Amino acid sequence: MRAVRPLTAVALPLAAVLALSACGEDTATETAAAGEDAGTVSFTWDRNLNAGDEDADPELEETTVEVPKNPENIVVFDMASLDTIGALGGEVSGAPLDSVPDYLEKYLADDAYNVGTLFEADVIGVEAEQPDLIVIGGRSSALYDELSEIAPTVDLSLRGSYLENLERNATFLGEVLGAEAEAEAAIAEVTEGIEEARAVTADAGTGLGLMVSGGELSAMAPAGESSDARGARGGLIYDAFGVQPVVDDIKAATHGEPVSFEFLLQTNPDYLWVVDRDAATGEEGAQAAEAVLDNEIVKQTKAAQDDQIVYLDPVAWYVVFGGIDTTKIMIDDVLQIAG
Secondary structure: OOOOOOOHHHHHHHHHHHHHHHHHHHHHHHHHHHHHHHOEEEEEEEEEOOOOOOOOOOOEEEEEEEEEOOOOOEEEOOHHHHHHHHHOOOOEEEEOHHHOOHHHHHHEEEEEEEOEOOOOEOHHHHHHHOOOEEEEOHHHHHHHHHHOOOOOEEEOOOOOOHHHHHHHHHHHHHHHHOOHHHHHHHHHHHHHHHHHHHHHHOOOOEEEEEEEEOOEEEEEOOOOOOOOHHHHHHHHHHHOOOOEEOOOOHHHHHOOOEEOHHHHHHHOOOEEEEEEHHHHHOOOOOOOHHHHOOOHHHHOOHHHHOOOEEEOOHHHHHHHOOOHHHHHHHHHHHHHHHO
């Protein structure tokens, strides 16, 4: 302030006004810039209006949601999305904590809160936490209507091509998190890994995916391009990793899915790819898949005699399938046969 001037008394208020004006302009500019930096990401998918009803045919409706960029409070019901968010450097504030696999716990906030189960939401509890974004998928798809009233909600369920879905979801989450480069690198890595695995299975002869639960067997079949998440899960070993099915139409050959030990001997695949469902779900007192398959009939199969029964990571293949880290686990499982 220049006190030697006679207009000091006038100049001081004027300077104050100009300073406040400039300050206001700076604040407005910063706010606008912050708004531009925050912004939103648009996500469109075919929402199944009959999600949760396994007996009903899918009724698809194109749905678009605007999701805030760089959300601070993310709730995730889908373990594959928890996986990918964490792999891209993000952190999840709320999840079904009892269902989070050990290897994904590192992607939870230190004060992460419980939001319910993979199938049911604690709606009141979630609303109290005021999340910025909610992600559902697969088992939790039926929760869309009630959760979308709380915060922007997207369904990242798998439908059809595993790799295309993985790329779509990772790209979207990368944009949301401001981790586009990380998403691109992760997609490239898993794509290369899947191609490497497919090169191995191409020379491995025939195979049969097998689910073991409660001491009984179910044959897994290719899912096809229009399959929902459940079908995609069952067909992963063929559709994503290129295993040649031991019979052209497994569902027709099995009259559904349940099969006997004799079916294994009858079809006699070069490889058995086994998922222990009870181990995946933590079924207490369940007999391990390896023990179930330790019998005289199975021992006569080519897979058993050539030591080509492959036990897949049950949590990765049954619970989480679809996330970045989990896909790497699955790739390693298949590459076991590379020898």
